[in-house]
Amino acid sequence: xxxxxxxxxxxxxxxxxxxxxxxxxxxxxxxxxxxxxxxxxxxxxxxxxxxxxxxxxxxxxxxxxxxxxxxxxxxxxxxxxxxxxxxxxxxxxxxxxxxxxxxxxxxxxxxxxxxxxxxxxxxxxxxxxxxxxxxxxxxxxxxxxxxxxxxxxxxxxxxxxxxxxxxxxxxxxxxxxxxxxxxxxxxxxxxxxxxxxxxxxxxxxxxxxxxxxxxxxxxxxxxxxxxxxxxxxxxxxxxxxxxxxxxxxxxxxxxxxxxxxxxxxxxxxxxxxxxxxxxxxxxxxxxxxxxxxxxxxxxxxxxxxxxxxxxxxxxxxxxxxxxxxxxxxxxxxxxxxxxxxxxxxxxxxxxxxxxxxxxx
Amino acid sequence: xxxxxxxxxxxxxxxxxxxxxxxxxxxxxxxxxxxxxxxxxxxxxxxxxxxxxxxxxxxxxxxxxxxxxxxxxxxxxxxxxxxxxxxxxxxxxxxxxxxxxxxxxxxxxxxxxxxxxxxxxxxxxxxxxxxxxxxxxxxxxxxxxxxxxxxxxxxxxxxxxxxxxxxxxxxxxxxxxxxxxxxxxxxxxxxxxxxxxxxxxxxxxxxxxxxxxxxxxxxxxxxxxxxxxxxxxxxxxxxxxxxxxxxxxxxxxxxxxxxxxxxxxxxxxxxxxxxxxxxxxxxxxxx
Numbered sequence: 149x150x151x152x153x154x155x156x157x158x159x160x161x162x163x164x165x166x167x168x169x170x171x172x173x174x175x176x177x178x179x180x181x182x183x184x185x186x187x188x189x190x191x192x193x194x195x196x197x198x199x200x201x202x203x204x205x206x207x208x209x210x211x212x213x214x215x216x217x218x219x220x221x222x223x224x225x226x227x228x229x230x231x232x233x234x235x236x237x238x239x240x241x242x243x244x245x246x247x248x249x250x251x252x253x254x255x256x257x258x259x260x261x262x263x264x265x266x267x268x269x270x271x272x273x274x275x276x277x278x279x280x281x282x283x284x285x286x287x288x289x290x291x292x293x294x295x296x297x298x299x300x301x302x303x304x305x306x307x308x309x310x311x312x313x314x315x316x317x318x319x320x321x322x323x324x325x326x327x328x329x330x331x332x333x334x335x336x337x338x339x340x341x342x343x344x345x346x347x348x349x350x351x352x353x354x355x356x357x358x359x360x361x362x363x364x365x366x367x368x369x370x371x372x373x374x375x376x377x378x379x380x381x382x383x384x385x386x387x388x389x390x391x392x393x394x395x396x397x398x399x400x401x402x403x404x405x406x407x408x409x410x411x412x413x414x415x416x417x418x419x420x421x422x423x424x425x426x427x428x429x430x431x432x433x434x435x436x437x438x439x440x441x442x443x444x445x446x447x448x449x450x451x452x453x454x455x456x457x458x459x460x461x462x463x464x465x466x467x468x469x470x471x472x473x474x475x476x477x478x479x480x481x482x483x484x485x486x487x488x489x490x491x492x493x494x495x496x497x498x499x500x501x502x503x504x505x506x507x508x
Numbered sequence: 509x510x511x512x513x514x515x516x517x518x519x520x521x522x523x524x525x526x527x528x529x530x531x532x533x534x535x536x537x538x539x540x541x542x543x544x545x546x547x548x549x550x551x552x553x554x555x556x557x558x559x560x561x562x563x564x565x566x567x568x569x570x571x572x573x574x575x576x577x578x579x580x581x582x583x584x585x586x587x588x589x590x591x592x593x594x595x596x597x598x599x600x601x602x603x604x605x606x607x608x609x610x611x612x613x614x615x616x617x618x619x620x621x622x623x624x625x626x627x628x629x630x631x632x633x634x635x636x637x638x639x640x641x642x643x644x645x646x647x648x649x650x651x652x653x654x655x656x657x658x659x660x661x662x663x664x665x666x667x668x669x670x671x672x673x674x675x676x677x678x679x680x681x682x683x684x685x686x687x688x689x690x691x692x693x694x695x696x697x698x699x700x701x702x703x704x705x706x707x708x709x710x711x712x713x714x715x716x717x718x719x720x721x722x723x724x725x726x727x728x729x730x731x732x733x734x735x736x737x738x739x740x741x742x743x744x745x746x747x748x749x750x751x752x753x754x755x756x757x758x759x760x761x762x763x764x765x766x767x768x769x770x771x772x773x774x775x776x777x778x779x780x781x782x783x784x785x786x787x788x789x790x791x792x793x794x795x
Contacts, residue, residue, distance in 0.1 A: 218761035225763060323746055364663040364745030379640045379662065492554035499761060506749050507574040
């Protein structure tokens, strides 16, 4: 083949490919009649969770991922009304967004509240003045994950291990100040709900001790990687959300709720007040809260966690339920406390304490 | 009269050429920058942004140890990375320009910049795997019996510096190489004729003539390194925060845009100081 004919063939091939791609693009646009914009945590970005809803409703769900309520509020503050239809948020922070006037009311009878674990209905967090603004969709624990082949599991039963010298240089700290400060509060024998400025000096002292014995402070992916690769043997702030998805490949990883208890995380889902598609947004929430949607959300590729809808158990395989420790939940729920809910001023002090710890 | 009209026409034509760049700079640098300066003088009180001008954010920066340490960490890491990158890139560029046959130079350059083709984040995570306890280095040292316990190579400043240097050596090699190949061999011949040995020729002729290439690359390294937060985040193990990480914390966790703006201005001031220090070699001269 001559150079020119090869070029001509390449040109034809390119033109054809471009034309096909353009038609495919148009077809793709035509395929989804509607779009839904959702501000979510990374577990909602799993195609196995989203695609069934998209196909069933002929809709394209555009997902924007964020981590931490501050980041979510920051995105909302930069957005225009109507930019977002659905939002996933820390259950304890739902009122912050309600008070900003951003969440729309959902008809309570459209949600499967009766099927939820009673402790996860969280009316005080999801409702205001008798109106429902959010529903809790998933939960789990910030506690201690560890490699049971490298540490003494008995040591993990006491929270004070997180600031003891015994495992110096073998500990990773999960980089999210709220649950971590909550854990310290529990380690000091106090309740997360009662955390006040008066507790901060003692907490800062323990944070400093934790930093001194830790190897790193890391986000979700780095924490999981560090534990899985043996870079560290203990992850403070971890839990089933770190180890459950690795259960098959890394049976040496385990987690525990220590005797002092652990912090319980819970995430809620809500419809935005200015959504131009409130019915579709509600439909999405209903899908996520359905037993099938809940099972998919619980075993999302980003991180696993307990579904709040008890009927999801029917759609989970026995080994999945075992990895989530489905049968132990009653005990865990009793011995765990929600994240602290600080005022703006206390929140700033907590963040300052966390930043100071990282810089020490 | 005719001349004036011609000059006017030329001037208008010149403005026509300059206008797009001028409008671009105005719209995407000057206006946002002025807005950022103004925002840095606001403050976040509780969950509200108060638009009353004050210097609280700058005062906070100067009085809070954790914030000030962010800047000193950034400067220490950046200066170390810049110096090491220059020291490694210069011999590499010199070997490519002087010792590699002309027809292989292009290939050598491509090989030198090959790591650029991979994602920045992937490259940082790859370094983590190399430096970790179970990584290549520790496994090799353990394997040959040089060490009995894995070395702590990851999640510290050394790891951050290694990740940065790997990246910036490539950049500096390009700028220094482009400078070296422009040097006429006559300079070296003249120096030799005048009795200079190899080192003296390098010290008094080659090095001064390649300083613009070194300084251009060093300045680019400084700017890119001091503004980066991904490498320290991944390789540093968050054991010390650099200023861009602290800026990200203000935005991501507090939605404190005024403080983030103030810290960004401080970061820009650091870059401005670096520019002034390098300006002597960075100026563009007409031929």
